[in-house]
Amino acid sequence: MNRSKLVAAAALAAVAVLAAVAVLSSPAQASEELAKKHNCLACHQVGAKSVGPAYKDIAKKYKGQADAAAKLADKVKKGGTGAWGQVPMPPNAAVPDADVKTLVDWILKL
Numbered sequence: 476m477n478r479s480k481l482v483a484a485a486a487l488a489a490v491a492v493l494a495a496v497a498v499l500s501s502p503a504q505a506s507e508e509l510a511k512k513h514n515c516l517a518c519h520q521v522g523a524k525s526v527g528p529a530y531k532d533i534a535k536k537y538k539g540q541a542d543a544a545a546k547l548a549d550k551v552k553k554g555g556t557g558a559w560g561q562v563p564m565p566p567n568a569a570v571p572d573a574d575v576k577t578l579v580d581w582i583l584k585l
Contacts, residue, residue: 506581513570515578521585528559534585547579548572 510516518526528536537543550558552575554566567575 506577509574509578509581513567513574513578518564526562527564530582531585534583537583543583544576544579547582548575551575551579 507521510519519528519530521530523529524532533547537547540546550564551567551570552572553568554564556563570578
């Protein structure tokens with residue numbers, strides 16, 4: 476293989492690696508953007524408790540529970556109190572179901 480073909484192949488491989496990294500990292504970024512869009516970050520943070528529990532603590536609490544995604548989606552839509560203390564979580568009925576699913580899946584993977 477001549478030098479120009481070798482350089483072109485290396486450049487193509489580098490682009491493929493960068494594209495794969497972008498694809499693999501975008502769901503988390505997209506989900507964090509959804510959390511910002513729907514004002515979730517007013518009460519929650521990824522790694523620290525604020526008004527509500529940290530997303531990582533939620534993921535830990537529900538780890539291994541088969542019905543975790545459904546429970547959390549219901550909690551997001553309807554709100555509630557008592558699971559993490561007495562501060563109520565307001566209902567978020569206006570958040571589209573697809574966005575709720577994306578957010579819950581993202582939280583459970585943290």
